[in-house]
Structures are given as structure tokens and as C-alpha cells.
Amino acid sequence: MADGNGSTSSIVENFGAFFNGWLVRQERFLEQLVQALRFQDEEEIERRGDLIQEVLSHYDQYSAEKSKAAREQVLLFYSPPWLTSFEKAQLWVGGFKPFILFKILTNSVTEFTPEQEQAIERVKCETRKEERELTQASAAIQESLAALPLLNLFRCCGRAIDGEELELESAVRKLKEDMLRVLESADKLRGSTVRKLVQTLSPVQTVKFLAASAEFQLALRKWGLQKD
Numbered sequence: 001m002a003d004g005n006g007s008t009s010s011i012v013e014n015f016g017a018f019f020n021g022w023l024v025r026q027e028r029f030l031e032q033l034v035q036a037l038r039f040q041d042e043e044e045i046e047r048r049g050d051l052i053q054e055v056l057s058h059y060d061q062y063s064a065e066k067s068k069a070a071r072e073q074v075l076l077f078y079s080p081p082w083l084t085s086f087e088k089a090q091l092w093v094g095g096f097k098p099f100i101l102f103k104i105l106t107n108s109v110t111e112f113t114p115e116q117e118q119a120i121e122r123v124k125c126e127t128r129k130e131e132r133e134l135t136q137a138s139a140a141i142q143e144s145l146a147a148l149p150l151l152n153l154f155r156c157c158g159r160a161i162d163g164e165e166l167e168l169e170s171a172v173r174k175l176k177e178d179m180l181r182v183l184e185s186a187d188k189l190r191g192s193t194v195r196k197l198v199q200t201l202s203p204v205q206t207v208k209f210l211a212a213s214a215e216f217q218l219a220l221r222k223w224g225l226q227k228d
Contacts (some may be wrong), residue, residue, distance in 0.1 A: 008073050015069045016082035022062055023221065026214055029055050033211035037204075045203045052203065055210050059194065063187055070094075074180045084224025093138050093186035098127050098193045101213070105197060108212035109205045119200040127193050134189065137182045144175050 033055070036045055070077045077094040090096070102124055112120065194213075198206050 008076065011069050011073050011076060012081055015065065015076075018065055019062075019082050022058075022065075023218070025058060027218060029058060030211060030214040030218065033207050033214065036207050037211060045207055049203060052198070052206055052210065055214075056194070056198070059191070063191055066187065067184060070180060070183055074176050074183060077183055078179065084221065084228045086224035086227050087220055090220060093134055094183045095186060095190055096217075098131055098186075098190050099124075100216075101193055101197060102127075104212050104216055105209050108208045109201070116200050120197065123193065123196045123200070126196075127189065130185075130189050134182060134186050137178075137185075141175065141178050141182060144171075144178070 029051075032051055036051060066077065078091075079088055080094075083091075102120070105120070197209065201209060
């Protein structure tokens, strides 16, 4: 993982530009999803099945770019400067909390078969468990992060002797490794939860779910821009 102000500013600029472009494409996909829903016809939407895969690939692209940039400067993704203050206030381990997907689903899709309800409940239980574990891991990182200023203070006051300088560097490196590990696990959980839910839904239900998810994200962005 690279350090340095030059590297950081470059990542902020490059990923910020990518993210803004990604949001523009997100708006276009939302328009296509809403248009597909006008048919409200299962067969017609099935014929437009490529749209669902394109939207999922759109999210995969975001995850891939995020992962690549986070390996260079993971600290940025815990408080991304390209997000608004409102968006950052909603963050959970560098992104959205996976459990919000179930609220979006139930608000956008009203009728499920008994088999679908059982499958969704299984995914919900799995997600809740992993989310809880990652929340605990994130809390442990926050405790480690809080201890770093104390080590830094010792160094600044000229009390860093023998191996204390190396100890600080080692602590920072270990912290970044832990932050990256937890961030990647959280991103994996976000992606797998979406995929598992989509696998339980019909094409029409999937389009409704993906449209509602995009609307939610874009609304957060709009509110944040207005507040900032």
C-alpha cells in the first residue's frame, strides 16, 4: 500500500473522476430500468435480460476500481472526500450497510412466493451475522486508531528511543492491513447480498429492486449536495 501526499491526491482525483462518471452511468441505468418497468410484463422484461446483467456489471466495475484504489490508500475509503457530508454520515465500513438492501427490497417488491420468503429470510440471517462480525472488527480498528496519536505524541516529544520509531511504523502498517481486510470483506458482503437476493427474484422483481436501489443512492447524493 502506497503512502505519500502525491499518491493520495492522485487517488482522490482519479477515483473521484471515476465515481462521478459512474454516477452518470447509474442515472442512465435507472432510466432504462424505469422504462423496462413500464411494460410490467414478465416475458418482455426477460427479453431485456441483458439490462439486469449490465446493471450488476456496473456495480462490479465500481467494486473493482474501489478495491484497486483502496490497496493504494485505504484510509481514504473510510471517509471518502468525493462523497458529501451527508453520504459520509451514512457510511458503514466504507460503504452502505448491507441490511439496508432488505428494506429497499420490501419497499419495492410487495408480493413473494413462500419459497422466496424463506430464501430471503435465510439471506437476511446470513447477512446479519456477517454484518455483526464486521461491525465488531471495525470497532477494534477504531480502538487501534485511537491509540496511534499517543504513539505519535511520544515520537514528537523526542521520547522515541530504540525501537519505538519502528514500533510506530509497524503499528500503522498493521492498522492499514486490518482496515483493508475489513473493507474488502464488507465490500464482498455487499456484493454477495445483492447477488443472493437477485437469484431469488423474478426478472420483474429484480428490475424493481435494482431501480429502487439506484433511486436510493442517487437520492442520497442529491440530498448531500443540497446540504453541502
